[in-house]
Amino acid sequence: MKPDKPAPPKGKSNRIPPQWSTVLWYLPIMFIFLWMWQQAFSNLSVRTIPYSEFKTLVRNGEVVEAAVRADTIEGKVQPKAQAPSKTPNNQTSTNAVSADANKPFLFRTVRVEDPKLVEEMEAANVKFVGMRPGFLSQFLFAWILPIGLMFLLWSFLSRRMSGGGGAGQSILSFGKSRARLVAEKETGVNFNDVAGCDEAKYELQEVVDFLKNPDRYKSLGAKIPKGVLLVGPPGTGKTLLAKAVAGEAQVPFFQLSGSDFVEMFVGVGAARVRDLFVQAKAQAPCIVFIDELDAIGRERGVHVGPVNDEREQTLNALLVEMDGFAPNAGVILLAATNRPEVLDRALLRPGRFDRQVIVDAPDVAGREAILRVHTRLVPLGQNVDLRQIARATPGFSGADLANAVNEAALLAARRHARQIDQRDLEEAVEKVVAGPERKSRRLTEEIKRRVAYHEVGHALVAAHSKHSDPVHKISIIPRGRAALGYTMQLPAEDQFLMTQSELLDRIRGALGGRAAEEVVYGEVTTGAENDLERVTALARQMICLFGMNERIGLARAAQRQGPFYLHGADGSFQRDCSEKTAEEIDEEVKKLLDKAYAEAKEILIQHREQLEMVTAELIKQESMDGKTFKELIGMSNRDGDESQEPITPRPGVLTNL
Numbered sequence: 001m002k003p004d005k006p007a008p009p010k011g012k013s014n015r016i017p018p019q020w021s022t023v024l025w026y027l028p029i030m031f032i033f034l035w036m037w038q039q040a041f042s043n044l045s046v047r048t049i050p051y052s053e054f055k056t057l058v059r060n061g062e063v064v065e066a067a068v069r070a071d072t073i074e075g076k077v078q079p080k081a082q083a084p085s086k087t088p089n090n091q092t093s094t095n096a097v098s099a100d101a102n103k104p105f106l107f108r109t110v111r112v113e114d115p116k117l118v119e120e121m122e123a124a125n126v127k128f129v130g131m132r133p134g135f136l137s138q139f140l141f142a143w144i145l146p147i148g149l150m151f152l153l154w155s156f157l158s159r160r161m162s163g164g165g166g167a168g169q170s171i172l173s174f175g176k177s178r179a180r181l182v183a184e185k186e187t188g189v190n191f192n193d194v195a196g197c198d199e200a201k202y203e204l205q206e207v208v209d210f211l212k213n214p215d216r217y218k219s220l221g222a223k224i225p226k227g228v229l230l231v232g233p234p235g236t237g238k239t240l241l242a243k244a245v246a247g248e249a250q251v252p253f254f255q256l257s258g259s260d261f262v263e264m265f266v267g268v269g270a271a272r273v274r275d276l277f278v279q280a281k282a283q284a285p286c287i288v289f290i291d292e293l294d295a296i297g298r299e300r301g302v303h304v305g306p307v308n309d310e311r312e313q314t315l316n317a318l319l320v321e322m323d324g325f326a327p328n329a330g331v332i333l334l335a336a337t338n339r340p341e342v343l344d345r346a347l348l349r350p351g352r353f354d355r356q357v358i359v360d361a362p363d364v365a366g367r368e369a370i371l372r373v374h375t376r377l378v379p380l381g382q383n384v385d386l387r388q389i390a391r392a393t394p395g396f397s398g399a400d401l402a403n404a405v406n407e408a409a410l411l412a413a414r415r416h417a418r419q420i421d422q423r424d425l426e427e428a429v430e431k432v433v434a435g436p437e438r439k440s441r442r443l444t445e446e447i448k449r450r451v452a453y454h455e456v457g458h459a460l461v462a463a464h465s466k467h468s469d470p471v472h473k474i475s476i477i478p479r480g481r482a483a484l485g486y487t488m489q490l491p492a493e494d495q496f497l498m499t500q501s502e503l504l505d506r507i508r509g510a511l512g513g514r515a516a517e518e519v520v521y522g523e524v525t526t527g528a529e530n531d532l533e534r535v536t537a538l539a540r541q542m543i544c545l546f547g548m549n550e551r552i553g554l555a556r557a558a559q560r561q562g563p564f565y566l567h568g569a570d571g572s573f574q575r576d577c578s579e580k581t582a583e584e585i586d587e588e589v590k591k592l593l594d595k596a597y598a599e600a601k602e603i604l605i606q607h608r609e610q611l612e613m614v615t616a617e618l619i620k621q622e623s624m625d626g627k628t629f630k631e632l633i634g635m636s637n638r639d640g641d642e643s644q645e646p647i648t649p650r651p652g653v654l655t656n657l
């Protein structure tokens with residue numbers, strides 16, 4: 001791809017099948033052509049005759065000239081008028097000639113061992129010469145010319161297929177890099193469009209700076225890292241950041257995804273890597289961005305099979321190329337992945353992707369900034385408080401927030417509003433968290449009542465536990481696939497650490513729903529399944545991972561599995577202890593849950609009148625915010641400052657029915 005030409009349209013770049021079909025067409029046609037050419041060349045106006053006929057012609061004195069070569073005799077025949085009738089033995093050739101029997105023609109015959117030939121020719125007065133084969137001219141004419149023609153045709157075809165100009169993929173370029181070259185400013189993104197990851201931006205600013213003023217760094221002997229790896233959960237803006245770096249630095253930007261390298265054929269990916277680096281070095285200073293690096297960068301030697309061979313070769317080529325250029329050559333590699341734990345360690349060693357930039361899920365301030373970025377172009381109502389929405393969305397990634405803003409715009413459009421209101425935003429956030437409302441799902445009064453008791457049970461137990469997150473909303477409007485109702489609790493701040501009491505209070509609150517059912521009806525429903533699943537997992541983690549049980553002690557009894565960003569409350573675990581310990585763990589889990597459940601029931605029995613009152617109100621209103629709930633149970637807001645009150649659930653603290 002030539003730098004000054006615009007990149008080919010995207011759709012053209014991955015059409016391998018049509019090219020293959022052309023190749024399949026082209027080859028047989030060309031072979032037939034070549035074969036026919038050679039036939040025609042040798043037969044061109046030259047008649048091949050049997051040796052016996054040649055001898056007859058000589059005896060008749062009809063041969064005027066003859067050139068005797070190593071294995072053929074060629075020459076010219078001037079037939080006499082009555083010649084055909086005089087050669088009755090050679091019917092085939094006579095018939096063929098009879099049409100224009102008196103015309104002179106060129107002949108060729110295969111030479112047969114015949115010592116007397118010269119004498120006979122002398123006798124017949126033939127002009128003859130001995131000749132060595134005109135090797136060069138013959139070779140040129142029979143081989144070089146047709147092959148040259150074929151080549152011309154080939155390049156014409158392949159140019160046609162590459163969409164003109166020969167700039168993009170052609171048949172001859174299987175191994176060529178598919179990097180898209182984005183001319184400067186064309187990404188249309190700069191650092192202002194990325195919010196909430198200031199540390200990452202700070203680190204990358206250095207790269208931008210170097211690309212703009214390399215001399216300042218060189219004069220100090222500072223070495224800029226060759227490779228920078230952006231690591232973070234999906235949707236936190238890694239791809240966006242890389243584009244922003246290119247937009248800021250205004251240097252050529254090669255963007256491609258890890259999977260672009262990997263092809264069906266072993267070695268193609270490696271060829272692409274080499275080609276990419278040739279291009280990049282020619283364009284320095286520039287940025288090469290490899291998205292989803294884990295597609296090629298996985299640990300080598302773990303799997304077997306042809307696909308793996310290809311990946312390993314590609315990775316090796318990448319490693320070699322990364323070592324192959326000087327640190328300050330001006331080529332900087334950016335890569336993004338959300339699975340750093342599967343990457344080959346050789347990729348991460350100094351001199352390669354030694355700089356890692358963490359792009360984490362944003363905190364409150366970051367979320368507010370991201371919301372600002374995404375609401376820049378939408379008309380917001382007077383009452384919109386983005387700070388409050390930011391507080392209501394712990395655990396949201398940048399992509400989630402962008403999605404929520406879009407949902408809000410859709411909701412506003414649906415009610416023909418001119419502006420997006422706070423309530424659109426809140427509804428959108430809830431929709432993203434808990435799924436869309438299902439107003440059509442009609443619950444009978446009896447089921448509604450049960451759901452209401454269950455949800456109020458969660459809320460009351462939480463409200464009467466000292467360390468639990470404040471209740472933000474209670475609702476019995478069905479949402480999403482399964483939830484018939486839900487209680488949202490929100491931590492006051494982003495939580496990075498949880499105390500044992502907080503964990504216990506959370507378990508107790510989650511059991512409050514079932515406890516309420518038992519206290520009110522003396523019987524339970526299937527509705528608590530999700531609650532039980534979560535409390536069991538939480539209790540197990542406390543005992544196995546956090547060392548919060550005296551009997552099991554500090555030894556870690558399980559291993560976490562799954563990608564690093566799931567290491568929050570969820571994620572899966574693998575047991576890592578003896579059978580005996582496992583049994584003990586089960587007993588301790590049961591003990592812990594039984595105790596929490598008993599406490600939850602106790603709280604509800606003590607506050608039975610609150611349970612009845614709030615439930616009656618909830619059945620009337622169907623949903624209730626945290627403030628109303630607290631007023632009903634006569635609890636003032638804990639710190640009296642409404643603006644400090646948190647609003648939504650970190651994902652997973654949502655207590656479904």
Ligand code: ADP
Pocket residue numbers: 193194195196197232233234235236237238239240241336370373397398399400402
């Ligand atoms: P990743 O590559 O980390 O999975 P992307 O960069 O593709 O995530 O982000 C997807 C979209 O989410 C972006 O196009 C942007 O609209 C939005 N987004 C994500 N993070 C941010 C952020 N920090 N600031 C602004 N927008 C963001």
Ligand code: MG
Pocket residue numbers: 238239291336
């Ligand atoms: Mg991405």
Ligand code: ZN
Pocket residue numbers: 454458510513514527528531655656657
């Ligand atoms: Zn529940």
